Amino acid sequence: MWGELHEECGIFAVWGHPKAALQAYWGTFSLQHRGQESAGIAVLSRGDISVHKGMGLVTEALRTEEEILREGEAALGHVRYSTTGESSLVNAQPLLMRTRFGPLALAHNGNLVNATELREKLADEGSIFQGTSDSEILAHLLAKSSQSRLEEALLESLPKLQGGFAFTILSREGLYAARDAHGIRPLVLGRSPDGGTMLASETCALDTVQAEWLRDVEPAELICIRDQGVNFRPFVAADQRPKRAVCAFEAVYFARPDSQLDGQSAHLIRRQLGRRLAQESPVAADVVVGVPDSSLPAAMGYAQASDIPFDFGLVKNRYIARTFISPTQTGRESSVQLKLSAVREVVAGKRVILVDDSLVRGTTSRRLISLLRKAGAKEVHMRIASPPYTDPCHYGIDTSRAGELAARTMSLAALRESVGADTLAYLTIEGLAEGLGAEKGWCMACFGAGYPVAVPSLEKGMPSHV
Ligand code: SF4
Structure with missing residues (x-):
């Protein structure tokens, strides 16, 4: 099956x-x-x-x-x-x-x-x-x-x-x-x-x-x-x-920013994750740019904590569906170009910190960095406001084929090279747990923290269906 x-x-x-x-x-x-x-x-x-x-x-x-x-x-x-x-x-x-x-x-x-x-x-x-x-x-x-x-x-x-x-x-x-x-x-x-x-x-x-x-x-x-x-x-x-294990990926990416997760604002959680990311992985730069829309709170948090200005270096065509949930890879590849463009006046000649909430397949990151460089960015430092996504989700989110997960198949150096960034860093699992409030109980299985519910196909050594 x-x-x-x-x-x-x-x-x-x-x-x-x-x-x-x-x-x-x-x-x-x-x-x-x-x-x-x-x-x-x-x-x-x-x-x-x-x-x-x-x-x-x-x-x-x-x-x-x-x-x-x-x-x-x-x-x-x-x-x-x-x-x-x-x-x-x-x-x-x-x-x-x-x-x-x-x-x-x-x-x-x-x-x-x-x-x-x-x-x-x-x-x-x-x-x-x-x-x-x-x-x-x-x-x-x-x-x-x-x-x-x-x-x-x-x-x-x-x-x-x-x-x-x-x-x-x-x-x-x-x-x-x-x-x-x-x-x-x-x-x-x-x-x-x-x-x-x-x-x-x-x-x-x-x-x-x-x-x-x-x-x-x-x-x-x-x-x-x-x-x-x-x-x-x-x-x-x-x-x-x-033990309670609420999907952390809802907080990182999936939920709308104006939603509350168990009474916590998704927007404020993401801003906090961005702050923590800046403390963990600082870099000298001129401007912080977020990937619209879901990464903007994390980019704002990063900018606040690092004292580097935040700006809208990427704009989104709001009439294109979300890249992540396009059902085929071909759809994902083409929709990145249709969906986002760089603002030359914000990034040209600048050292840019590009903040994204997650890096799953790497497709989007590669295209975005290429867009920023074409618009004149001098350096692009990629910062991911969640830990490396290494394990497929078996509980209902399509991040599922293990072979498609960039952080699983490539080393950090190879992945940096593949997306074309000057530097690449992720939030740590400890940083994610602290930003979410670990005591509430979260599933972080796709970030390598172990599956809260045993997955029979994995136990039998079968390839994951997902
Ligand atoms: S493994 Fe699935 S349910 Fe658990 S945090 Fe990741 S996406 Fe959410």
């Missing part, structure tokens, strides 16, 4: 709002950075659930759905990015399943490391799978459960799932949400002033619909939202719960 789905996605769900579908539409729209290949929305209206989805951005995928958006007491939206190369509508979410619990719409973010085992076992027992989504695995587990209530069936099924996940399930009776036992993938809970309880991958989506952030969903927590009230149920007993 090395070609199985592996994705980074965004979820927004709402229960009990007079304009639920429209809220889900705008909430999902604000999570567009988490997936741009397909978008979908499930709407509960007059006792039935309908699902509408399409390829492309939210505004493209759902543009013919104005009628739908006027309806609904509850709704669930999803944006998706797949790493399989199969950008087809059949893989778009939410999935709609007709079950003994009535119609269920399921959407998830993340990756189950035991998906292959679960799928084989379920297939042996007679389950017929339509696609390769992890959502379908949960649906089959629910169908097989001996419990008569959906809430109990979820409590029975969720402990069987291993990996990083945030699931949301819309039914006639209620909206359900669960976060994996380590809290790897993000999920937050909010409340709208107009009534309605909301769940979202990031707090920026709550801000967009003017909802209040209540708290992050706890690891191993099942939340059941119904008209009668909200139930919070742990699906792993407190004494068996593993």
Whole structure:
């Protein structure tokens, strides 16, 4: 199953709002950075659930759905990015399943490391799978459960799932949400002033619909939202719960800067990482330039701590999708050129410190340094505001083929040479832990800190599917 789905996605769900579908539409729209290949929305209206989805951005995928958006007491939206190369509508979410619990719409973010085992076992027992989504695995587990209530069936099924996940399930009776036992993938809970309880991958989506952030969903927590009230149920007993391991890469790069991670601002975390990077790896220079947009806070932090002016030496064409989540290498190569250009007046004749939040494949860095040199930069010193990315992620972010990870396949000197920088330095793992607040518990597996959830394919010595 090395070609199985592996994705980074965004979820927004709402229960009990007079304009639920429209809220889900705008909430999902604000999570567009988490997936741009397909978008979908499930709407509960007059006792039935309908699902509408399409390829492309939210505004493209759902543009013919104005009628739908006027309806609904509850709704669930999803944006998706797949790493399989199969950008087809059949893989778009939410999935709609007709079950003994009535119609269920399921959407998830993340990756189950035991998906292959679960799928084989379920297939042996007679389950017929339509696609390769992890959502379908949960649906089959629910169908097989001996419990008569959906809430109990979820409590029975969720402990069987291993990996990083945030699931949301819309039914006639209620909206359900669960976060994996380590809290790897993000999920937050909010409340709208107009009534309605909301769940979202990031707090920026709550801000967009003017909802209040209540708290992050706890690891191993099942939340059941119904008209009668909200139930919070742990699906792993407190004494068996593993150590918290929230995805550090959300803080480094993925989350929108205006989002809060467990109450901490992503923007301020990144600025702090930049400060720490300047203390660890100073260099004499004339200007600090950040890679727009996600690296600007780290570049500002670096500039503040080093007392070197920050300036906008690179500008971004805002109408091009994020480079990192372009599904093919060819797409990534060409989109760097289309997306960014250097500001000659800022960099010509200068010693430039170029700050990026991460260096995964090296493609972007090489192109950016070349752009800066063509614009007249005298020296380019690359500084990365996270440690070397050496290990594939198995929990839902596409940084996944080990052979594509530049820091894994090259020495620091070879990598510096390859990207064309005068010097190259990374933040240390200690610097990252300190900047994030180590006591909160973070997954830093891709930075070589060890996998919080064992990955069966690695244990068996099989090549990573991702
Ligand atoms: S391995 Fe890296 S990208 Fe994957 S969940 Fe952990 S920190 Fe996030």
